[in-house]
Amino acid sequence: MNKWRKQQVVVLMVAQLAHLHSLMNQKKFKTYGCLPSAYDIIQMKKKSGHNWACHGNESVMCGGFVQYVREYHPELDLSVGNLISYKTWYYEGEEVALIEVSTKSN
Known part of the structure; x- marks a missing residue:
């Protein structure tokens, strides 16, 4: 995998984690x-x-x-x-x- 592709993958993973974090912090998802x-x-x-x-x-x-x-x-x-x-x-x-x-x- 070339350097540019690795950067794309990392950016995508960070975006997905940020979205998941946002969802988990919403009250309706806080059942722990x-x-x-x-x-x-x-x-x-x-x-x-x-x-x-x-x-x-x-x-x-x-x-x-x-x-x-x-x-x-x-x-x-x-x-x-x-x-x-x-x-x-x-x-x-x-x-x-x-x-x-x-x-x-x-």
Whole structure:
């Protein structure tokens, strides 16, 4: 590979990294790998009818979830459903969390 081509490759890699860094710093991408994405949480709501619990206090609905639903999915009824446990989702997986929330009484 000639020197000019190497420079092109380096410039392209830097541009891609800068773009990735920009995306990762946007609020919607800041789950740090420990929370499901907004898409995944909405899919759980659509599949199960249940709502996402706050990961800091699982007795209340997640404020970010409520805000996201109101802004992007107003067709979803937040007054229906129990709270999906973050801890169960994180340690045991989505399937177990959805089974657990379905067995809770309202």
